[in-house]
Amino acid sequence: MILGLRAGSFVAFLLLWEWAARVPISFNFPTPWATFTALIDLIQSGAILGATLTSLQSLLLGFGSAVIAGVPLGLVMGVVRPIGRVGRVYLDLLIALPTAALIPLVILSFGINIISSAVIVFVFGAPFVTLNAYGGVRDVRPRLLEMARSFDVSWRQLFVHVVLPGAMPMVLAGIRYGLSRAFVGLIVAELLLSPFGLGRLIMMSRSMFEHDRMFAVVVWTLLLASTALAALARMEVRLLRWRA
């Protein structure tokens, strides 16, 4: 049933796309088929794989640091109230900030290189990872804390056996959401930084009016992101089996 609906909606989407390309909305708008063949072409030539590897490097670097820094920071903010109250203000600002506007500043500070795009990926993803870890700690049932207190557990035991597992669902959801933001940050960074990865491939194809290729790269990026997100979602289900 769900599978049927999914397949149906996908076909409907392709038909709509085909129709939009034939009207045409713009002469530069490629059909699904043209996009698909362009993608195959890009894969065969190896161009897209090289670009993907470059992009994944900045993604891993940037998002990896976002998780490594953001999760502990969020947990500390949740446990130590004053730090949470202060930190929360900056996180809210970071989330409201039009992050793309920071890119010139980042380039000026770090130069045009992989570090720059990693920094941008970090800035896109980290606030959500942190904020969710913080919320996760705040979300731990007060009754469980009371129960733990009644058994006179130590600080470390309280954290390891109650706070951390209690915060885990939100921590993982934050990592997943942060990753989707990180993908957006990655492409934005590469579009503006130009000489790297998938973003550069998009820019190059556009400047040569190869719109089918440009679309193919966009579709490829979407595939990458959704595969990574689905993998994370599966990991979440496995880690949180107790919720069933």
Add this chain to the structure above:
Amino acid sequence: MAGVITPAQPVSIVVNGVSKAFGPVQALVDIHLTVRAGEFLSLIGPSGCGKTTLLKTIAGLVPADAGRIMVGDRNVTGPGRECSVVFQDFALLPWTTVQKNVEFGLLPRGVPAAERAELARRFIGKVGLGGFEEAYPAQLSGGMQQRVGLARALAVSPQVLLMDEPFASIDEQTRRLFQDDLLSLWSEERKTVVLVTHSMEEAIYLSDRVVVLSPRPGRMHQIIDIPLPRPREAGDVRATAQFAQLVDGLWKILKVLQ
């Protein structure tokens, strides 16, 4: 068995002039109460009479504004190791197994892992959940979850068992069986028990004495002796005229307080 966990003699609880307010709401006023060592005592009263607050004050989870509580010879200033609490909503860790939940209370007592596992298994068996060690709380019924809560409380060999409406979220048939099991466990491992309940039958069936609290602010209203013979879990105590009279007497007291 290491010296950390030894079966201990029950101790008395002395509540001396305890008052507690939450902001503008006066929850308890000048409570004086002595729970004898090894006694089964129930606290009953209309909702909002502060009976749970009194229990938590004894547990050291809620600090009193005035007055003093002695558990054995310890002046209560915070949670202590001679008390275990059983919570109305079970308060189990949902992410881990029955076995680990029962072991939880033993963690801060420095019991070695093997002994911890052994003790937990023993008490899981005692509450009638043998075979469910590896189940998760969500896979158990409410009654079974509360049995886990009881096993966790008993595993640390407390001298005092504090129960906050433990049967409130459990259906009637399960509740009666559970009450009988509680009584026979209690006769095996004599402990001082304080039970908060809003069920008159439950208070009378289980207790040696029932304390009636008056509502808002909570004050001591009356203490009723329950002279029903023990063991009660084997016979038909609920069907006796004496039981009916006690319930009726309690109802007459509570009716005025509503």
